Amino acid sequence: MDVKKVAKLAHLDISEEEVAIYTPQLAKIVEYVEQLGKVDITGVDPMLGGLTDEGQATDTMRDDEVIVSSGQEWATCEAPAAVEGHFQVPKVL
Amino acid sequence: MFESIIKKALDDAERLNPILNAFLSLEQAHAEERIAELGKERQELPLFGYPIAVKDNICTQGLRTSCGSRILENYRAHYNATAIEKLNQAGAVVIGKTNMDEFAMGSSNENSAFGICRNPWDTERVPGGSSGGSAAAVASGVVRASLGSETGGSVRQPASLCGVVGLKPTYGRISRYGLVAFASSLDNIGIFGRSVRDAAKVLGVIAGRDPLDSTSAEVPVPDYEATLDATVSGRRIGVPWALMGEGLDGEVRSAVERSIEGFRSIGAEIVDIELPHAMYGIAVYYIIATAEASSNLARYDGVRYGFRAEQANSLREMYHQTREEGFGPEVKRRIMLGTYVLSSGYYDAYYAKAQKVRALVKRDYERAFASCDAILTPTSPTTAFRIGERSDDPLAMYLSDIYTVSANLAGIPAISVPCGLSSENLPIGLQLLGNFWSEALLLNMAYKFESEFPLKEMPKIFAD
Numbered sequence: 091m092d093v094k095k096v097a098k099l100a101h102l103d104i105s106e107e108e109v110a111i112y113t114p115q116l117a118k119i120v121e122y123v124e125q126l127g128k129v130d131i132t133g134v135d136p137m138l139g140g141l142t143d144e145g146q147a148t149d150t151m152r153d154d155e156v157i158v159s160s161g162q163e164w165a166t167c168e169a170p171a172a173v174e175g176h177f178q179v180p181k182v183l
Numbered sequence: 184m185f186e187s188i189i190k191k192a193l194d195d196a197e198r199l200n201p202i203l204n205a206f207l208s209l210e211q212a213h214a215e216e217r218i219a220e221l222g223k224e225r226q227e228l229p230l231f232g233y234p235i236a237v238k239d240n241i242c243t244q245g246l247r248t249s250c251g252s253r254i255l256e257n258y259r260a261h262y263n264a265t266a267i268e269k270l271n272q273a274g275a276v277v278i279g280k281t282n283m284d285e286f287a288m289g290s291s292n293e294n295s296a297f298g299i300c301r302n303p304w305d306t307e308r309v310p311g312g313s314s315g316g317s318a319a320a321v322a323s324g325v326v327r328a329s330l331g332s333e334t335g336g337s338v339r340q341p342a343s344l345c346g347v348v349g350l351k352p353t354y355g356r357i358s359r360y361g362l363v364a365f366a367s368s369l370d371n372i373g374i375f376g377r378s379v380r381d382a383a384k385v386l387g388v389i390a391g392r393d394p395l396d397s398t399s400a401e402v403p404v405p406d407y408e409a410t411l412d413a414t415v416s417g418r419r420i421g422v423p424w425a426l427m428g429e430g431l432d433g434e435v436r437s438a439v440e441r442s443i444e445g446f447r448s449i450g451a452e453i454v455d456i457e458l459p460h461a462m463y464g465i466a467v468y469y470i471i472a473t474a475e476a477s478s479n480l481a482r483y484d485g486v487r488y489g490f491r492a493e494q495a496n497s498l499r500e501m502y503h504q505t506r507e508e509g510f511g512p513e514v515k516r517r518i519m520l521g522t523y524v525l526s527s528g529y530y531d532a533y534y535a536k537a538q539k540v541r542a543l544v545k546r547d548y549e550r551a552f553a554s555c556d557a558i559l560t561p562t563s564p565t566t567a568f569r570i571g572e573r574s575d576d577p578l579a580m581y582l583s584d585i586y587t588v589s590a591n592l593a594g595i596p597a598i599s600v601p602c603g604l605s606s607e608n609l610p611i612g613l614q615l616l617g618n619f620w621s622e623a624l625l626l627n628m629a630y631k632f633e634s635e636f637p638l639k640e641m642p643k644i645f646a647d
Contacts, residue, residue, distance in 0.1 A: 097519060099526060100477060112516060126467065129460070168258060179498050
């Protein structure tokens, strides 16, 4: 695994020291999970989620009704930086 | 009367926390408010004045919900999880939020950003994880029940290591609205109890369909306490002997064998079963769980909540540095592994394959339950290990989930109940796994076992 490349994809700014630590650890884990290559999966449908048959059968639709929103102040009050109900971020361009 | 019970729980928690570090926050003011509210309530509520501890990845309105992570260190949830709403309506009082492996990733609680939690039976040892604090809070007598969460055994394994009851329900049994997502197709809210009855009581309150969680299922909630004492005579218990070989500690094996004899002595029939794909459970789990985690944890970007790195000059730099500084090593490892298995060119080899083997794991259970009512295994292959013993070897740590992960993959319920102590005075847990929606049966069997073969010893660190 190219750990630097994967870290970039995962939006992690990892250091060279971390690359040195994670590379052998992740290699060992990947080697372990590769044992799945031994399993005969011919004709097996993938299990796409965790739902039981009853979960699949449950009606999860609701009426399309307008409900009161909690508001911008509420939505932004935990943000590290927010101004007048807007999230503030470093410059984009 | 109930005020004194709640105040005692808070006092005990405060007094023991310098030793155990089971709680990340104690909520005195919130408890006072709840006491005042309850003063006006009907006392016949099912959990009236019942103090409860909650894992710090379950949202509690206005209270800290850190997920054991620096990235959410000062985060206060905007709303209550449905499980918390239901506990409040039933008269329970949340006294504090418990320590955990960061984002529920770990089996020892050593991955918490806020210090390790210690096992009340031996403070040099881990309580298990990831819900280590919730297990220790119950084991040390601070509360009779607590909430945890499970993705691969994070309630059952610490329950086993701390000598308490740990229940993982069927996928869809308890609403996950307000449970911070780790791996959505595997995550469950689970329950710790001092006794099986405590777990049954709490499950009865928080189970059921919730319109706010589309994965919660429309299945009636039975009266779990009503059937606790039903006879287990004639019940068939399947034992997958082939799984109990390599890696299983000798003393754990002996205790589990004695438990099997114990069940036989109270009328259960023991049958041999096979779960041929269970041995692949950990490999499947570490592909699916990390893939889902890499997606779920993408939301932590320093914009809407939580920690933000301050030095960044651009938006992209801010994202990368925030995540680099905010996440601990195990979370980064899993995000990277998940990113890798989902990345272009690798998807079919890892993720698609894992989903197929997952279907086989589930099919094994469906076949097994055609010939038995429940399956019995150890919960954890070993008793509580020493702090630091496995922290340099992530794979060795992952292998401690061997008996628990497959229930999460299949979506079936399972319970861990104490079944003895090792020669070093450390608790051993046995696990009962049941068919979908069979929580009432599992609680009944665990209750009968607990009544016949109670764990009489107490941990070294205990509230009274």
